[in-house]
Amino acid sequence: MQTAGRKFMGSRTVKSLALLYGTVIIICGCGKQERTLEEIELERRTLPTVFITQESRTHVTAPLNQGVVVHEPTGELAYPAFACGNPNCPGREGDQPFLFIQTDPTLSVGPNNELVRGPPKGAFNMPVCPACLAVRDLENETLQEQAQYMRWAEEYLPPESAAREAELDEEYQRVYEKSGRRVGGQ
Numbered sequence: 203m204q205t206a207g208r209k210f211m212g213s214r215t216v217k218s219l220a221l222l223y224g225t226v227i228i229i230c231g232c233g234k235q236e237r238t239l240e241e242i243e244l245e246r247r248t249l250p251t252v253f254i255t256q257e258s259r260t261h262v263t264a265p266l267n268q269g270v271v272v273h274e275p276t277g278e279l280a281y282p283a284f285a286c287g288n289p290n291c292p293g294r295e296g297d298q299p300f301l302f303i304q305t306d307p308t309l310s311v312g313p314n315n316e317l318v319r320g321p322p323k324g325a326f327n328m329p330v331c332p333a334c335l336a337v338r339d340l341e342n343e344t345l346q347e348q349a350q351y352m353r354w355a356e357e358y359l360p361p362e363s364a365a366r367e368a369e370l371d372e373e374y375q376r377v378y379e380k381s382g383r384r385v386g387g388q
């Protein structure tokens with residue numbers, strides 16, 4: 203009984219708030235259409251990020267969700283960049299993290315610059331920073347040290363995209379909570 207009562211109250215509160223909100227929008231004429239969760243998610247998945255080509259290590263900007271692509275001007279495969287978070291990474295230059303790629307030996311470029319996918323080979327490899335790898339003592343490394351190196355290898359997002367991603371996360375949370383209350387109030 204108590205639960206039902208609370209639900210009823212909740213529903214009324216939401217309706218009053220919705221009414222108030224609607225009125226405010228009409229009065230100030232600033233009724234900006236709220237985006238759907240799908241729209242926010244799409245922007246999040248297509249944020250611009252850095253891709254690096256396999257041979258010439260050319261940096262290219264492309265949407266995050268493109269996966270591996272063929273870089274038309276050079277005909278090389280371009281992979282999304284990983285950043286090494288190791289503060290003592292030998293590849294680090296100033297405050298810039300070292301960027302690297304995890305290549306996939308099953309991929310190649312076809313005669314018409316198309317991406318060719320070969321049969322799968324072995325297990326999926328975790329991204330490993332090649333600059334750190336060159337100075338690591340793999341024989342004597344503890345499991346904790348190995349795990350730390352794995353955590354340091356993270357998908358790279360340029361600072362502008364990372365900042366936008368944080369805004370989108372907030373927007374998503376706001377819309378999600380709003381829609382959640384609406385469902386609960388019905």
Ligand SMILES: [Zn+2]
Binds near residue numbers: 286287292331333334
């Ligand atoms: Zn490194």
